[in-house]
Amino acid sequence: MLFGTNPFFRWSYVTGNWDQIQGDLVQHIALSLIAIAIGTAISIPLAVLAWRYRFIRTPVFGVASALYIIPSLALFAILGPITGFVASYKTAEIALVGYTLLILIWNTVAGLDAVPADAREAATALGYSPSAALLRVDLPLALPYIFAGLRVATATVIGLVTVTALIGLGGLGQQITYGFNIAYNTPIIVGLVLSVALAAVADLLLVGAERLVVPWTRSRRRATVVS
Amino acid sequence: MSFVAHVFGWFTTAANWTGPQGIPTLFWHQLELSVAVVLGAIVLGGGLGVVLGHTGRGGLVAVNAANAFRAVPTLALLTLLAIQPAISLKWNGFLAAWIALTALAIPPILTNTYVGMREVDADVRDAAKAMGLTGGQVLRTVEAPLALPFVMAGVRTASIEVVATSTLAAYVSYTDLGTYVITGLNTNDSVVAFSGALLVAAMAGMATVSLSLLTRALTPLPLRHRGRTDALARDPTVGRRAATVNI
Numbered sequence: 001m002l003f004g005t006n007p008f009f010r011w012s013y014v015t016g017n018w019d020q021i022q023g024d025l026v027q028h029i030a031l032s033l034i035a036i037a038i039g040t041a042i043s044i045p046l047a048v049l050a051w052r053y054r055f056i057r058t059p060v061f062g063v064a065s066a067l068y069i070i071p072s073l074a075l076f077a078i079l080g081p082i083t084g085f086v087a088s089y090k091t092a093e094i095a096l097v098g099y100t101l102l103i104l105i106w107n108t109v110a111g112l113d114a115v116p117a118d119a120r121e122a123a124t125a126l127g128y129s130p131s132a133a134l135l136r137v138d139l140p141l142a143l144p145y146i147f148a149g150l151r152v153a154t155a156t157v158i159g160l161v162t163v164t165a166l167i168g169l170g171g172l173g174q175q176i177t178y179g180f181n182i183a184y185n186t187p188i189i190v191g192l193v194l195s196v197a198l199a200a201v202a203d204l205l206l207v208g209a210e211r212l213v214v215p216w217t218r219s220r221r222r223a224t225v226v227s
Numbered sequence: 228m229s230f231v232a233h234v235f236g237w238f239t240t241a242a243n244w245t246g247p248q249g250i251p252t253l254f255w256h257q258l259e260l261s262v263a264v265v266l267g268a269i270v271l272g273g274g275l276g277v278v279l280g281h282t283g284r285g286g287l288v289a290v291n292a293a294n295a296f297r298a299v300p301t302l303a304l305l306t307l308l309a310i311q312p313a314i315s316l317k318w319n320g321f322l323a324a325w326i327a328l329t330a331l332a333i334p335p336i337l338t339n340t341y342v343g344m345r346e347v348d349a350d351v352r353d354a355a356k357a358m359g360l361t362g363g364q365v366l367r368t369v370e371a372p373l374a375l376p377f378v379m380a381g382v383r384t385a386s387i388e389v390v391a392t393s394t395l396a397a398y399v400s401y402t403d404l405g406t407y408v409i410t411g412l413n414t415n416d417s418v419v420a421f422s423g424a425l426l427v428a429a430m431a432g433m434a435t436v437s438l439s440l441l442t443r444a445l446t447p448l449p450l451r452h453r454g455r456t457d458a459l460a461r462d463p464t465v466g467r468r469a470a471t472v473n474i
Contacts, residue, residue, distance in 0.1 A: 006310070069387060069431045070424055071394040077411045077420030155298050162300040166398065166412060173302060180306035180399065188310075192303035199298035 006185055013186040021175065025194055028171025031161045032202070034093055036154055039100030044146070046101075047108030048134065057109075064105055067098035072160055076167045092164040099160060100153040104146075111145025112138055140214075147210040151203055158199045162191065172198075233418045234425070248406065254426060257393055257403035261430070263325055264389050265382065268332035273378060276337045280344020280374070281366050290341050293334040301331050301392050309399035320400025328393055332385040336378070343377025344370055372447045379442040386438060390431045394423070404430070 014021065050057040067075075075095040115138050123133040139146075165173030172191040179187030237243060244250050272293075279286040308323035309315050315323055347370050355369045394405030404426045411420025 066428070069391060069428055071391040071405070071408065071427050073394050073398075073405065073412070074408045074420060074424030074427060077408050078417055078424060159298060159300045162302045163395065165302070166409075173300070176300070176303045176306055180310060183310040185307065185310070188303055188307045192299060192307070195300050195303070196295075196298045200295070 006183065008185055009189055010186045013184075014190060017187075021190060021194070024170075024172050024174050024191075025198070026171075027169065028158070028161050028173075028195065028198060031089075031092060031096065031164065031169065031171055032154070032157050032198075034089075035096035035100060035157045035161075036150070038093065039097045039104055039153060039157075040150070042097065043101055043104035044108055044139075047105045047112065048139075050105065051109050051112040060105060061102075064102035068102040070098075072096075072099065072163045073166060076164070088167065089169070091167060092161075092169050096157055096160060096164075099156060103153045103156065104149045107145045107149025107152075108142060111142030114145065115141045143214045144210070147206060147214070151206050154202050154206060155199050158195055158202060162195060171195075230418070230421075234422055237418050237422045248402075250426065253402060253404050253406055254430070256401065257390070257405070257427070257430060260321065260324055260328070260393050260396065260401065260403060261386065261389050261434070263321075264328040264332055264393070265386050267325065267329045268336050268385055268389075269382060271329070272333035272335075272337035272381075273340045276340025276378075277344060277366070277371075277374075280341045281362070281370060283345070286341050286345065290338050293337045296330070297334045299330070301327055302395055302398075304330055305395055305399045315400060319402070320396070323399065324393065324396035324401045328389050328396070331392060332389050335384045335388070336381040339377045339381025339384075340374065343374030346377065347373045375445055375447075376442065379438065379445070383435060383438045383442075386434045387431050390427060390434055394427055 046060055050060040070078075072095055075098060076091055079091045079094055119137055119141060120133060123137040128137065161169075161171050162173030162176055164170045165177045170177065172195045175187040175191035175194075179185065179189075179191070242249075246252070275289065279289055304327040305323065308327055309320065311323075314326070317323070351369060351373070352365060355365045360368065393401075393403055394408050397403055397405030397409045404423050407423025407426070408420050411417060411423065
């Protein structure tokens with residue numbers, strides 16, 4: 001066999017270490033969910049502001065782009081002295097949330113920009129106040145774009161969580177660094193396969209949620225945002 | 228001394244600018260790796276995207292597969308390759324890093340190339356065929372120039388991702404600017420880590436600017452942005468040149 005004493009995959013590792021793997025999976029889900037939730041809570045109001053007041057747009061996108069360019073690893077190292085170096089959820093979450101912002105804000109603004117002027121005029125003519133129009137016309141019509149952003153952001157975050165293993169968290173990333181440290185394939189493959197599976201399940205859930213929330217797009221194909 | 232002063236002090240220390248762990252060496256390592264990765268991804272991902280887009284067959288399957296592949300954590304690929312004896316020591320860890328990062332860079336380039344090829348107006352393609360152009364000529368003179376802005380957008384996305392992620396290569400096998408970041412993490416030295424991050428961000432910025440310039444230079448004149456179109460309208464010499472190109 002190509003891998004000699006280090007087989008490509010050894011099933012007994014999975015059965016023997018199931019508790020640990022399960023714990024890592026739960027931590028992975030927790031880290032990802034918190035990041036997406038906080039990222040969404042920050043991004044949507046910011047996107048609305050950037051959409052309504054043009055002069056905010058440049059600084060908002062500037063900061064979000066800068067956060068996106070800084071390597072995740074470096075962000076952990078920079079935040080370390082402030083929020084704690086080892087196994088700090090705060091350090092990990094600040095960095096992970098930073099990555100969701102550009103994707104989520106970009107898509108939300110694109111969605112709001114794409115709301116047909118007719119729909120907005122109709123809302124005004126019906127007597128909607130600007131904030132009511134925002135909540136009941138603009139944001140709902142922007143939902144397909146927001147969901148497109150959520151899907152990209154979720155996939156990105158689930159992949160990035162593995163990197164937090166280098167500061168002692170990592171979820172499934174712990175399997176990856178463990179396998180690397182003892183030069184053993186199986187844990188790395190466990191981490192890889194489970195995080196891909198997690199991303200796939202999360203994507204399916206988001207697609208399902210979108211169908212429930214935005215039933216009117218079901219019949220026609222949604223425009224995909226090329227990133 | 229404040230944090231900023233410490234970072235400034237690090238950058239102005241002569242010892243940090245020489246030797247195998249010096250800024251020039253590690254900057255060059257990172258640049259070498261990133262350029263090799265992006266070129267590889269253009270050949271593999273862009274090539275496949277062009278073929279699929281030109282023939283119009285099997286494209287959606289490939290694009291979906293490429294996007295699913297995006298979910299594979301780069302750290303897993305890197306570590307897996309770095310512990311294979313046949314690969315790990317090849318070219319001081321360059322090969323392991325190159326394979327893992329190229330896999331990361333292919334999806335955005337493949338997707339954008341394919342979308343760009345399919346976005347070419349079917350009428351334009353038919354007109355080119357009706358004028359007697361062969362398949363290869365249609366590809367070279369019609370489809371490629373029209374798809375180029377899309378392809379370059381993919382190359383830009385991929386380049387930023389690659390420059391940022393190649394820091395991870397320092398964790399497994401290679402020495403580049405990520406070495407500063409990893410050293411900083413391991414020794415709780417945020418000054419070194421931050422300085423490394425600044426250098427990486429500078430390289431990402433350089434990549435963005437030079438790729439924008441390249442995109443502009445490669446885009447056929449009539450396809451350039453509206454700002455450019457206005458300039459064309461104002462400048463009679465440029466306008467004439469553009470008209471000649473159109474004929």
